[in-house]
Amino acid sequence: MKSERTxxxxxxAWMLCAPAVLAMLLVTAYPIAYAIVLSLQDVDLRFPDxxxxxxxxxYSAVLSSDLWWTDIFNTVFIMLISVSIELVLGMAxxxxxxxxxxxxxxxxxxxxxxxxxxxxxxxxAWQFAFSPETGFINNLPLISDEMDWFxxxxxxxxxxxxxxxxxxxxxxxxxxxAGLVTIDGQLYEAARVxxxxxWQRFTRITLPLMKPAIxxxxxxxxxxxxxxxxxxxxxxxGALDTESVSILGYNQLISRLNLGLGSAVSVLIFLxxxxxxxxxxxxxxxxxxxxxxxx
Amino acid sequence: MERSGRDYALxxxxxxxxxxxxxxxxxxxxxxxxxxPEALTDQRFIPSDISFDNYKSLFEGxxxxxxxxxxxxxxxxxxxxxxxxxxxxxxxCAYAIARLEFPGKRVILAxxxxxxxxxxxxxxGPLFDMWRALGLYDTWLGLIIPYLTFSLPLAIYxxxxxxxxxxxxxxxAAQVDGATPFQAFTKVIVPLAAPGVFTAAILVFIFxxxxxLFAISLTSSDASRTVPAALAFFTGESSFTAPTGSIAAAxxxxxxxxxxxxxxxxxxxxxxxxxxxxxx
Amino acid sequence: MSExxxxxxxxxxxxxxxxVKDMDLDIQDGxxxxxxxxxxxxxxxxxxxxxxxxxxxxxxxxxxxxTVNDRSPKDxxxxxxxxxxxxxxxxxxxxxxxxxxxxxxxxxxEIDKKVxxxxxxxxxxxxxxxxxxxxxxxxxQRVAMGRAIVRDPKAFLMDEPLSxxxxxxxxxxxxxxxxxxxxxxxxxxxxxxxxxxxMTLGDRVAVMRAGVLQQVGTPADxxxxxxxxxxxxxxxxxxxxxxxxxxxxxxxxxPIGEVxxxxxxxxxxxxxxxxxxxxxxxxxxxxxxxLKEERxxxxxxxxxxxxxxxxxxxxxxxxxxxxxxSDQLADIVEESLEETGAGEIREGHEQIVxxxxxxxxxxxxxxxxxxxxxxxxxxxxxxxxDSLRSGSNAG
Numbered sequence: 001m002k003s004e005r006t007x008x009x010x011x012x013a014w015m016l017c018a019p020a021v022l023a024m025l026l027v028t029a030y031p032i033a034y035a036i037v038l039s040l041q042d043v044d045l046r047f048p049d050x051x052x053x054x055x056x057x058x059y060s061a062v063l064s065s066d067l068w069w070t071d072i073f074n075t076v077f078i079m080l081i082s083v084s085i086e087l088v089l090g091m092a093x094x095x096x097x098x099x100x101x102x103x104x105x106x107x108x109x110x111x112x113x114x115x116x117x118x119x120x121x122x123x124x125a126w127q128f129a130f131s132p133e134t135g136f137i138n139n140l141p142l143i144s145d146e147m148d149w150f151x152x153x154x155x156x157x158x159x160x161x162x163x164x165x166x167x168x169x170x171x172x173x174x175x176x177x178a179g180l181v182t183i184d185g186q187l188y189e190a191a192r193v194x195x196x197x198x199w200q201r202f203t204r205i206t207l208p209l210m211k212p213a214i215x216x217x218x219x220x221x222x223x224x225x226x227x228x229x230x231x232x233x234x235x236x237x238g239a240l241d242t243e244s245v246s247i248l249g250y251n252q253l254i255s256r257l258n259l260g261l262g263s264a265v266s267v268l269i270f271l272x273x274x275x276x277x278x279x280x281x282x283x284x285x286x287x288x289x290x291x292x293x294x295x
Numbered sequence: 296m297e298r299s300g301r302d303y304a305l306x307x308x309x310x311x312x313x314x315x316x317x318x319x320x321x322x323x324x325x326x327x328x329x330x331x332p333e334a335l336t337d338q339r340f341i342p343s344d345i346s347f348d349n350y351k352s353l354f355e356g357x358x359x360x361x362x363x364x365x366x367x368x369x370x371x372x373x374x375x376x377x378x379x380x381x382x383x384x385x386x387x388c389a390y391a392i393a394r395l396e397f398p399g400k401r402v403i404l405a406x407x408x409x410x411x412x413x414x415x416x417x418x419x420g421p422l423f424d425m426w427r428a429l430g431l432y433d434t435w436l437g438l439i440i441p442y443l444t445f446s447l448p449l450a451i452y453x454x455x456x457x458x459x460x461x462x463x464x465x466x467x468a469a470q471v472d473g474a475t476p477f478q479a480f481t482k483v484i485v486p487l488a489a490p491g492v493f494t495a496a497i498l499v500f501i502f503x504x505x506x507x508l509f510a511i512s513l514t515s516s517d518a519s520r521t522v523p524a525a526l527a528f529f530t531g532e533s534s535f536t537a538p539t540g541s542i543a544a545a546x547x548x549x550x551x552x553x554x555x556x557x558x559x560x561x562x563x564x565x566x567x568x569x570x571x572x573x574x575x
Numbered sequence: 576m577s578e579x580x581x582x583x584x585x586x587x588x589x590x591x592x593x594x595v596k597d598m599d600l601d602i603q604d605g606x607x608x609x610x611x612x613x614x615x616x617x618x619x620x621x622x623x624x625x626x627x628x629x630x631x632x633x634x635x636x637x638x639x640x641x642t643v644n645d646r647s648p649k650d651x652x653x654x655x656x657x658x659x660x661x662x663x664x665x666x667x668x669x670x671x672x673x674x675x676x677x678x679x680x681x682x683x684x685e686i687d688k689k690v691x692x693x694x695x696x697x698x699x700x701x702x703x704x705x706x707x708x709x710x711x712x713x714x715x716q717r718v719a720m721g722r723a724i725v726r727d728p729k730a731f732l733m734d735e736p737l738s739x740x741x742x743x744x745x746x747x748x749x750x751x752x753x754x755x756x757x758x759x760x761x762x763x764x765x766x767x768x769x770x771x772x773x774m775t776l777g778d779r780v781a782v783m784r785a786g787v788l789q790q791v792g793t794p795a796d797x798x799x800x801x802x803x804x805x806x807x808x809x810x811x812x813x814x815x816x817x818x819x820x821x822x823x824x825x826x827x828x829x830p831i832g833e834v835x836x837x838x839x840x841x842x843x844x845x846x847x848x849x850x851x852x853x854x855x856x857x858x859x860x861x862x863x864x865x866l867k868e869e870r871x872x873x874x875x876x877x878x879x880x881x882x883x884x885x886x887x888x889x890x891x892x893x894x895x896x897x898x899x900x901s902d903q904l905a906d907i908v909e910e911s912l913e914e915t916g917a918g919e920i921r922e923g924h925e926q927i928v929x930x931x932x933x934x935x936x937x938x939x940x941x942x943x944x945x946x947x948x949x950x951x952x953x954x955x956x957x958x959x960x961d962s963l964r965s966g967s968n969a970g
Contacts, residue, residue, distance in 0.1 A: 013395040021388070101302075190662075193649070266416055277412055
């Protein structure tokens with residue numbers, strides 16, 4: 001019977017998927033629910049005897065704190081600038097990979113190196129490079145020998161953004177390249193015959209046809225950028241007002257062991273991420289149906 | 296179009312720029328790691344003297360006292376175990392999604408995507424609390440579980456993309472040729488699926504290897520601290536010197552094998568990362 | 576004036592492959608010139624060199640009297656129709672057709688006027704605001720043509736524009752293209768691998784093979800007076816039949832008989848030759864009646880296969896002979912088999928196809944009495960493949 005087969009097929013399918021689905025839900029659905037619960041309580045592990053339901057007061061504490069808003073600013077600032085740079089650089093690298101007449105393997109290899117390096121390791125490398133005592137950056141022409149990069153807020157941001165861009169531009173380039181190769185080469189020839197210059201071909205053919213790829217790439221990178229943590233932790237620990245919201249969460253949860261406040265921060269971060277995704281999918285029409293995660 | 300000398304020159308410059316961009320930090324780390332401790336502040340990009348002191352200090356003290364060996368073992372072990380489990384679970388799931396018809400396919404894929412976009416920080420608090428209660432704090436399992444969760448979406452997506460490309464009729468053709476279902480699966484499907492599985496495994500491994508947030512939140516000692524976490528808490532030769540040299544050496548030890556690995560498998564990695572990225 | 580002249584044009588690719596070898600071609604202003612030949616013969620490459628999409632290794636291309644070798648496509652004032660149409664998927668039909676004008680900076684009113692005029696000519700008016708993805712193959716093809724027309728260029732270059740259409744549509748569009756060209760009177764260079772298209776569309780046809788121009792002429796010219804074996808076998812469907820012959824003192828010995836060719840004017844070439852006879856120059860003896868007394872030879876043939884198409888009857892038979900050694904022929908046979916389905920030539924055993932009157936009663940396995948019109952013979956040198964004499968004008 002056909003329905004017998006479909007039923008047993010469905011059963012098999014569910015059985016095959018169950019372990020993976022369970023594993024995924026286990027550490028996300030449950031903890032986020034638990035986080036919401038925690039956020040509504042006063043749970044400070046240093047004072048385990050105090051505590052109890054406090055409603056939304058953790059949230060109001062967070063939302064009325066200057067630190068939270070500073071951190072939001074920091075996070076968004078870093079996110080906007082690094083993603084913009086990555087988009088332009090990534091596009092350039094994608095074009096090189098696509099059109100190079102030789103050395104494609106070399107480029108592809110180089111582009112994967114930042115991907116393979118641990119973020120923390122890269123952060124250390126850049127930190128050492130910019131450190132006034134041990135770094136070589138200050139030795140370069142045009143840069144003052146005494147420049148204290150980590151002594152100022154925005155100079156710190158500069159180094160943090162540089163490290164972030166370095167680490168993730170290659171991934172952006174790969175995503176954009178995947179979009180580039182779907183464009184029929186003959187369209188460029190037709191455009192040449194129609195009289196388009198190289199720049200016109202890029203702006204009127206390449207970019208419009210790459211819109212879906214660009215949106216997907218932007219979506220994933222923006223979400224990643226919002227969660228910036230490793231680089232800042234290593235370079236400044238968030239000092240000098242360079243803290244990101246994730247670091248704030250970590251500080252509250254793990255350093256201060258204030259699970260109530262920390263959970264409120266976590267939930268708020270979750271809501272922000274959700275908002276960004278929503279804006280991209282609904283607002284810009286990013287098609288994530290077959291898009292890919294992680295990286 | 297014919298290539299002029301000028302075209303070649305421009306392309307060479309473009310490619311050189313990309314390569315330099317990619318390699319600066321790596322070369323820099325190697326350079327620091329090879330500097331003798333006194334030369335650390337000489338601000339030179341290339342060391343003038345080479346010394347392996349930094350590497351020696353990493354391994355001093357053997358397994359128990361060296362600041363590096365235990366974390367290295369932790370990293371490798373945890374990553375391998377997570378990869379193994381993740382690939383198995385993801386393969387089952389991807390096989391079902393790619394081959395079978397059932398409601399909820401899209402929900403699972405959408406859910407996996409949602410998890411990939413999830414901020415891990417939001418789970419750190421509860422996990423910290425739960426793990427302490429369950430005794431999983433500062434254990435391998437305590438890291439393997441969240442790694443599993445967050446690597447599964449990646450693995451599932453890559454595997455689904457690869458599995459969709461396999462011509463499943465070959466299995467039936469093999470059976471017509473006289474193979475049992477098991478033989479058909481092992482001799483025909485498995486070899487075809489192997490590259491995809493291998494690629495997914497590489498991506499999952501790199502993901503685990505790279506994690507920092509969970510590593511520092513859910514561990515507190517050598518028992519399960521992985522290399523990234525250990526690096527952040529390295530101490531130098533004395534409590535007054537910055538551990539720059541040892542960090543650089545550790546970084547190199549942990550990076551160079553991965554780079555070689557990435558070089559060898561670059562085609563697979565690129566294929567995996569862009570799998571399904573922008574399907575026409 | 577927009578004549579196109581190719582002088583000694585050669586194209587050598589980076590790996591050493593010579594796609595076009597020293598080609599000379601004069602295309603008149605307003606002429607419809609077809610480049611035809613089997614796959615890989617260099618016709619598309621030649622077209623792309625005229626367009627400026629391929630660099631010219633040596634030689635000159637002149638459009639309207641000016642050498643354009645170093646000019647980019649947009650400066651040559653030519654329009655191109657691609658095989659896969661190359662329509663911009665993210666633009667509407669109107670935008671596709673107006674793209675070139677927009678790039679050139681024409682004002683909106685002018686663009687609209689020209690686009691609508693072209694749309695009217697091609698019957699695309701109701702599709703102007705649709706996207707290519709929503710159009711049928713035939714409609715897309717017309718948009719591709721519209722894009723070319725709108726620019727009012729010096730020349731149209733078309734690269735197998737009808738290949739992607741189904742057979743019926745192709746025939747329909749063929750007439751449309753012909754009508755359009757004669758109405759617009761624009762110089763057109765058209766590439767195709769289909770010799771039927773070549774014969775029906777062109778004012779003149781240039782046959783190419785392996786990068787070398789074989790012959791240029793009107794369709795009738797190529798059909799009646801092919802310069803070599805290749806052109807003879809390529810043009811005409813079903814293809815010309817080839818058989819070995821021996822020429823001795825004005826007398827030609829064929830597997831099907833002997834005939835005087837003294838008056839065919841072949842000077843001093845005695846020995847082996849290759850003889851070509853077109854299928855329509857055979858007939859069933861029962862049908863031709865008294866004509867067989869005047870000229871030609873009659874012979875017996877064992878019929879292998881008969882294809883009845885209603886208006887024609889094709890009879891396949893084989894003749895015994897000592898095969899003529901000819902590398903030319905072997906090559907041509909190889910290519911012909913792929914391209915035109917011409918007869919097979921094996922050592923000592925030629926297969927011939929004859930087109931007979933539909934009233935003929937010839938059937939498979941019959942031993943039929945057939946007649947061949949020997950005044951229409953083509954003779955070829957077995958080594959060079961060159962024509963020694965062609966069959967048309969004598970009788």
